[in-house]
Amino acid sequence: METTLTQKLNIQYPIIQAPMAGGPTIPELIAAVSNAGGLGSLGAGYLTPEQIRDTIREIRKRTDRPFGVNLFVPEQTEVSEDIIEKMNNYLNETRTELGISLNSSTSELKETFNEQVQVLLEENVPVFSFTFGIPSQNIIEEMKQCGIVVIGTATTVEEGIQLEAAGVDAIVAQGSEAGGHRGTFVGEARDALIGTMALLPQLVDHVAVPVIAAGGIMDGRGLVASLALGASAVQMGTAFLVSLESGAHAAYKEKILTSNEDSTVVTYAYSGKAARGIRNDFINKMRLYSGTIPAYPIQNTLTRDIRQAAAKANNPEYMSLWTGQGVRLAKELTASDIVKQTMEQAAALIERLNKNKDN
Ligand SMILES: Cc1cc2nc3c(=O)[nH]c(=O)nc-3n(C[C@H](O)[C@H](O)[C@H](O)COP(=O)(O)O)c2cc1C
Incomplete structure (x- = not known):
């Protein structure tokens, strides 16, 4: 199952562990996936530049294989004080319920994207991936000059075309099944909820760079289906979220393991x-x-204290439980077993399909 992308990334198997900002993608998980022949990735969007540097060094202590680091491309947001105040008042009801102090502030919102990028360049990470937009031409060129493989995220064909024009090496096609934030940066996210099975072949038909399938891929069946639709690799989030090495909160993992295909919403x-x-x-x-x-990111900042208090109290009802629609297929295994079982199942499936052709 070697593809142009596995060669470019210098990995054995076409399996990328999705970057997952907010705690799940700790060095133990990332290194375990890379050591198993896939590509582990750090979701670094919420980390400070110094935290990113420290984490990269922790990953390198655990693996000498390639890994990726993912950032959020910043966007301009103008929100009136009135809208913020009304929301804060509404959230105060929940704060009272949770017994935490009222009125969160948005004053600590500080943009550090350029500093985060600088750390990735200085640490010479093997792979830089991003979502929520397209970084400046300078950044993409500098990364590529340093030999860093650059991967962008698209939720529509139009976004994929723009990413290719900006010079990325590969594109993640994020279908609407995907857990976590939508990467949409052209138009409204609510209009860009295209399923992986529909998005993938249309994107593959319109760009020349390798495409990575993301959204609802949980095992070897999803891998084979993605390859059949033209993907060069898969990016799996939810599957690795419940792995033994994942840093996700225990109550969050428990919720995933007891949820169904209709438990998630956008x-x-x-x-x-x-x-x-x-x-x-x-x-x-x-x-x-x-x-x-x-x-x-205003609302994200306003709800932070609530999410943190809920996590502390082991209360999943007020934690953000980002999960994809493939949730019923999630299994609590080691990350290396997830990689191994996915590859074994895919190989067996391909063999079976070949036999059917002969009959
Ligand atoms: C908890 C969680 C956090 C995520 N954080 C990020 C992130 O920081 N950057 C990113 O590009 N994608 C992020 N994603 C989206 C994944 O890259 C990917 O599109 C998604 O997990 C694929 O769908 P699946 O969960 O069904 O496998 C996140 C997904 C989850 C579940």
Whole structure:
């Protein structure tokens, strides 16, 4: 199952462990996937430049194989004080319930994307991936000059075409089944909910660079299907979220392991940006809110204290439980077993399909 992309990334198997910002992608998980022949990736979007540098060094202590680091491309957001105040007042009801202090502040919102990029260059990471937009031409060129493989995220064919024109080496086709934030940067995320099976072949037909399938891929069947649709690799998030090495909160893992294919929804409630997660009390409560949800990253900052307090109290009803629609297929295994079983199942499936052809 060697592809042009596995060669370019210098990995054995076409399996990328999705970067997952917010805690799951700790060095132990990333290194385990890379050591098993896939590509481990750090979701570094919420980390400070220094935290990113330290984490990269921790990964390198555990593996000498390639790995990726993923960042969020910043976007301009203008939100009126009135909208923020109304939301803060609404969130205060939940804060009171959780017994935490009222009124979160957005004043600590500081953009550090350029400094984060600088750390990736200085540490010469093997792979740089990004979502929510396209970094400047300078950044993409500098990365490539340093020999760093650059991967962007698209949720539509148009976004893929723009990423290719910007010079990326490969594109993640993020289908609507995918857990976590939508990478949409052209138009509205609610209009760009294209399933992986429909998005992938259309994107493959319109770009020359390798395409990576993401969204709902949980095992060897998803891998073979993705390769058949023209993908050069798969990016799996939810499957690795419940792995033994994942840094996800125990209550979050438990929720995933007891959820069904219809347990997730796309919501703006936690961050102001569309994201797929397991529906819980907080999402239900925000559905009753009649005002405007402040855009990302403001809402994300406003709800941080609530998410942190819920995590501390082991209360999944107020934690963001980002998960994809393949959730019922999630198994609590080691990361290397997930890679191994996915490859074995894919190989057996290909053999079976070949036999059927002969009959
Ligand atoms: C908990 C979680 C966090 C995520 N964080 C990121 C991120 O930081 N950067 C990114 O590009 N994608 C992120 N994603 C999206 C994944 O890259 C990928 O598109 C998705 O996991 C694929 O769908 P699946 O979960 O069904 O495998 C995240 C997904 C999850 C589940």
